[in-house]
Amino acid sequence: MVTKSSKRSAEAADQAGITALSKLAVAAYEDLERELKATIATLEAQARRFETAIDNISQGICFFDVAERLILCNRRYAEIYGISPGKLQAGMTLADIIEHRVAAGTSAMESEAYLAFARSINSSNGSTNWTAELNDGRTIQIIHQPMPDGGWIATHEDITELAASRVMVSERVSLQALIDWVPDYLWVKDTESRFVVVNKALATDHGRHDPSEMIGLSDFDLHAPELARQFRASEQALLRGGQPMIDKEEFIVDASGAGKWMSSTKVPLRNAENGVFGLVGIAHDITQRKLADDLRSGQAHILEMIATSAPLEEVLERLVRLIESQLSDIFGSVLLLDADGAHLRHGAAPSLAKDYTDAIDGIRIGPKVGSCGTAAYRREPVIVIDIVSDPLWEDFRDLVRPYGYRSCWSTPILSHTGVVLGVFAMYSKTVREPTKAESNLIDFTTRIAGIAIERKLAEDRIHFMANHDTLTGLPNRALLGDRLSQAILYAQRYGRWVSVVFIDLDNFKLVNDTLGHNAGDLLLKAVASRMVECVRATDTVVRLGGDEFVVVLFDQEPNAELVAETLQKIRAAVAEPVHLGKHHLRTTASIGVANYPDDGATADALLANADAAMYRAKELGRDNVQFYAPEFNSSGHERFLLQEELRNALARGEFTLLYQPQVDLRSGHVFAVEALIRWKHPSLGLISPIKFIPLAEETGLIVPIGDWVLHEACRQNKAWQDDGLPPMVVCVNVSARQFKESNLINRVVNALKDCDLEAKYLELELTESLIMQNVDMAVSTMNALQSLGVQISIDDFGTGYSSLSALKTFPVARLKIDKSFINDLVTDENDQAVASAVISLGQKLNLRVIAEGVETNDQVAFLRKNNCDEMQGYHFSKPVSAQGIAKLLNKEQGGHTSME
Numbered sequence: 037m038v039t040k041s042s043k044r045s046a047e048a049a050d051q052a053g054i055t056a057l058s059k060l061a062v063a064a065y066e067d068l069e070r071e072l073k074a075t076i077a078t079l080e081a082q083a084r085r086f087e088t089a090i091d092n093i094s095q096g097i098c099f100f101d102v103a104e105r106l107i108l109c110n111r112r113y114a115e116i117y118g119i120s121p122g123k124l125q126a127g128m129t130l131a132d133i134i135e136h137r138v139a140a141g142t143s144a145m146e147s148e149a150y151l152a153f154a155r156s157i158n159s160s161n162g163s164t165n166w167t168a169e170l171n172d173g174r175t176i177q178i179i180h181q182p183m184p185d186g187g188w189i190a191t192h193e194d195i196t197e198l199a200a201s202r203v204m205v206s207e208r209v210s211l212q213a214l215i216d217w218v219p220d221y222l223w224v225k226d227t228e229s230r231f232v233v234v235n236k237a238l239a240t241d242h243g244r245h246d247p248s249e250m251i252g253l254s255d256f257d258l259h260a261p262e263l264a265r266q267f268r269a270s271e272q273a274l275l276r277g278g279q280p281m282i283d284k285e286e287f288i289v290d291a292s293g294a295g296k297w298m299s300s301t302k303v304p305l306r307n308a309e310n311g312v313f314g315l316v317g318i319a320h321d322i323t324q325r326k327l328a329d330d331l332r333s334g335q336a337h338i339l340e341m342i343a344t345s346a347p348l349e350e351v352l353e354r355l356v357r358l359i360e361s362q363l364s365d366i367f368g369s370v371l372l373l374d375a376d377g378a379h380l381r382h383g384a385a386p387s388l389a390k391d392y393t394d395a396i397d398g399i400r401i402g403p404k405v406g407s408c409g410t411a412a413y414r415r416e417p418v419i420v421i422d423i424v425s426d427p428l429w430e431d432f433r434d435l436v437r438p439y440g441y442r443s444c445w446s447t448p449i450l451s452h453t454g455v456v457l458g459v460f461a462m463y464s465k466t467v468r469e470p471t472k473a474e475s476n477l478i479d480f481t482t483r484i485a486g487i488a489i490e491r492k493l494a495e496d497r498i499h500f501m502a503n504h505d506t507l508t509g510l511p512n513r514a515l516l517g518d519r520l521s522q523a524i525l526y527a528q529r530y531g532r533w534v535s536v537v538f539i540d541l542d543n544f545k546l547v548n549d550t551l552g553h554n555a556g557d558l559l560l561k562a563v564a565s566r567m568v569e570c571v572r573a574t575d576t577v578v579r580l581g582g583d584e585f586v587v588v589l590f591d592q593e594p595n596a597e598l599v600a601e602t603l604q605k606i607r608a609a610v611a612e613p614v615h616l617g618k619h620h621l622r623t624t625a626s627i628g629v630a631n632y633p634d635d636g637a638t639a640d641a642l643l644a645n646a647d648a649a650m651y652r653a654k655e656l657g658r659d660n661v662q663f664y665a666p667e668f669n670s671s672g673h674e675r676f677l678l679q680e681e682l683r684n685a686l687a688r689g690e691f692t693l694l695y696q697p698q699v700d701l702r703s704g705h706v707f708a709v710e711a712l713i714r715w716k717h718p719s720l721g722l723i724s725p726i727k728f729i730p731l732a733e734e735t736g737l738i739v740p741i742g743d744w745v746l747h748e749a750c751r752q753n754k755a756w757q758d759d760g761l762p763p764m765v766v767c768v769n770v771s772a773r774q775f776k777e778s779n780l781i782n783r784v785v786n787a788l789k790d791c792d793l794e795a796k797y798l799e800l801e802l803t804e805s806l807i808m809q810n811v812d813m814a815v816s817t818m819n820a821l822q823s824l825g826v827q828i829s830i831d832d833f834g835t836g837y838s839s840l841s842a843l844k845t846f847p848v849a850r851l852k853i854d855k856s857f858i859n860d861l862v863t864d865e866n867d868q869a870v871a872s873a874v875i876s877l878g879q880k881l882n883l884r885v886i887a888e889g890v891e892t893n894d895q896v897a898f899l900r901k902n903n904c905d906e907m908q909g910y911h912f913s914k915p916v917s918a919q920g921i922a923k924l925l926n927k928e929q930g931g932h933t934s935m936e
């Protein structure tokens with residue numbers, strides 16, 4: 037039951053319950069709201085995370101519901117199709133979105149067509165995968181996945197690069213097979229010089245089994261850093277400049293360590309926009325061609341070096357290096373055979389160990405002297421395959437061991453006449469014989485080395501000949517200047533003397549003329565070697581020519597006595613007899629000395645003054661030594677002036693003839709006169725022929741002068757006859773030079789004809805030495821003269837070396853005993869012996885004998901006693917003028933002569 041109170045209580049209770057319930061309800065709603073808010077916040081956070089995650093993935097993604105309305109798409113989706121992200125809102129239809137894509141210009145299809153295509157995809161079951169080519173050339177891969185509620189989700193991925201590389205890979209696969217057939221190196225590199233494509237030849241030579249192992253590598257993985265740097269630099273330049281590199285020669289070392297010459301061509305690769313994206317290269321192995329080219333050009337260069345007289349050492353070194361560059365494991369060597377023909381000297385061995393080449397330098401050749409010594413000795417190649425076991429190397433094994441050479445092939449280098457000049461050797465550190473290529477190179481090298489050595493020897497010979505006298509081997513005038521200048525410099529620095537010594541052999545001409553040139557040559561050689569023996573090795577003995585020598589005494593103590601000692605030694609050595617077959621020749625020397633610094637400061641001055649001193653020695657009777665004194669120079673100078681004036685004397689009519697009578701010793705009558713020339717010098721007065729005839733001989737002026745004498749003597753003789761004087765013979769001296777003139781006979785005929793003189797009134801005086809120079813020629817000329825009717829006498833008889841047997845064949849009428857035997861005739865037994873021998877010889881050969889230079893009664897008495905036929909000399913008359921002769925003969929005709 038429910039009472040009022042209970043009702044009230046019940047009402048109260050209900051109220052309380054309602055309150056409580058409402059409180060509960062409120063509380064529940066608040067909880068619910070809180071939970072809901074929390075849930076929403078969570079969901080929102082998740083949605084944000086989801087959107088962020090979706091936005092960050094690299095593919096484009098989009099969700100559509102069954103009504104083709106966009107639920108969600110990410111930023112990448114908008115990017116791929118070029119739509120600004122703000123334009124894509126949830127709820128948009130697929131048709132709206134296609135419109136945006138068309139408007140952005142990325143869709144390759146029109147809106148309608150694309151919508152139809154998209155719907156056809158959407159209607160299919162299961163996922164669909166296709167690619168779309170966009171207007172801008174990109175390739176988009178799309179994967180379409182239907183959703184259970186009828187909507188769909190699709191991913192869009194830009195696979196443009198991947199697609200390109202796929203094309204490349206597929207093309208590469210087909211290209212690879214092709215390029216692997218190419219024997220040359222072929223490759224493609226990217227802009228970073230990394231290999232992208234490589235053919236098999238390139239890969240194999242660089243130690244890779246498969247070309248793919250090279251992809252991504254660079255030259256730094258294949259070559260030494262320096263070479264790789266060069267390649268990279270040149271390729272980068274090529275990529276930058278875009279210009280191809282054609283046939284460039286490049287040297288590489290492959291994986292086996294072999295050096296190779298490649299001819300490389302590299303061409304930049306360009307894309308459709310003309311941008312360079314890599315390079316393609318091809319390289320051809322030209323090692324063999326290059327070696328052959330190098331050999332050819334090396335050979336040409338070496339021949340050029342030989343032709344331009346490059347030093348032999350340089351030529352040989354170049355040659356050896358050239359050979360070594362053609363081969364591997366070869367060390368070349370050239371040894372030269374010494375002038376003694378017995379020792380081998382170092383020539384060139386640029387790659388052999390220096391100690392080793394030093395050790396074998398100068399080795400003697402022989403039958404068992406390693407490869408080289410034996411090859412030179414046998415004059416044939418010696419191929420030693422193993423030095424360690426070959427008996428030829430027995431004595432040199434220890435020497436060579438430290439250097440590791442095992443085989444040595446030596447070939448003699450021969451001259452074009454087959455003379456051994458040296459040896460070329462190839463050493464190898466392996467035990468082996470030469471290959472065909474090496475043998476060919478050995479032939480090549482020995483030939484070129486032979487040319488080089490021969491050329492050098494020829495040059496040395498030419499140089500020696502240019503600087504030395506061929507007969508004596510002494511230095512000649514060309515070298516004298518050099519040596520003398522050096523000696524002066526030294527003397528200047530150290531306060532020493534240089535002595536310049538002029539030496540002229542006395543009477544050498546006589547030896548030469550009488551015994552012939554061979555004898556003269558032997559005498560010169562003997563005298564030259566004696567002079568060399570008298571001086572130190574540092575002194576210089578020079579032959580100036582003929583019988584003239586110059587000695588330069590180097591580094592002399594400033595002491596004239598010491599110099600004189602050396603000179604006396606030379607003088608004595610020269611004076612020693614020289615034995616030539618049965619002849620014992622004696623020659624003396626006239627020696628002149630000038631000392632630096634007192635007698636001259638320069639080489640020229642010293643030579644001139646020593647020459648002047650030597651002339652003074654000659655003037656003083658020869659066979660003596662004269663130290664220079666300033667006054668000597670005047671005579672040298674005078675000689676020079678005289679020579680100049682002599683040239684004009686004939687034209688100026690400065691010559692005249694004197695005549696010296698010749699008397700028959702029995703009858704006392706003048707039967708002949710000798711014509712003797714005089715030079716009436718305008719300022720110097722009468723000059724003796726002794727002074728100017730030798731000069732005229734030297735200069736050749738004797739020929740016109742002699743011609744003048746001949747004419748003048750004939751003219752005068754005819755004039756005497758025309759004047760009524762008894763006819764007599766005129767004797768004319770003929771010099772050697774005149775006698776050798778081919779037209780002497782014509783000249784004589786002309787003179788006789790011009791002067792209308794009978795030939796029998798002309799006698800020509802020839803000296804003994806002149807005849808002996810060329811006996812056959814002299815005899816034939818004498819015969820020709822004799823057949824004209826001209827008489828011939830031999831002047832200066834006894835001074836030369838006439839052989840008696842030859843004398844018999846001479847068509848001569850008279851012998852003239854030389855004045856030198858008459859001078860001391862009365863006192864000197866030798867002279868008496870010579871004079872009487874000549875007189876008796878004349879008698880035996882039926883020749884008349886005349887003595888010249890007769891001055892005294894005693895001499896006349898001796899001659900008479902010894903049955904001499906005729907005489908000439910001051911005793912009867914000095915040479916006199918033509919008028920003087922006329923007077924004398926007129927007197928004689930009148931019965932008065934000085935002989936009576």
Ligand SMILES: Nc1nc2c(ncn2[C@@H]2O[C@@H]3COP(=O)(O)O[C@H]4[C@@H](O)[C@H](n5cnc6c(=O)[nH]c(N)nc65)O[C@@H]4COP(=O)(O)O[C@H]3[C@H]2O)c(=O)[nH]1
Pocket residue numbers: 696711712713724725726729742745769770771831855888889890891908909910911915
């Ligand atoms: N001390 C001395 N001397 C005497 C005596 N009797 C003669 N003489 C000299 O002896 C020389 C004799 O002449 P040569 O032996 O033919 O020697 C000649 C001859 O070789 C040469 N000569 C002279 N005239 C000519 C010439 O026309 N042509 C050539 N080629 N040579 C000539 O010059 C030489 C010297 O001639 P010259 O001075 O005239 O000297 C002459 C003469 O003057 C004497 O008793 N005592």
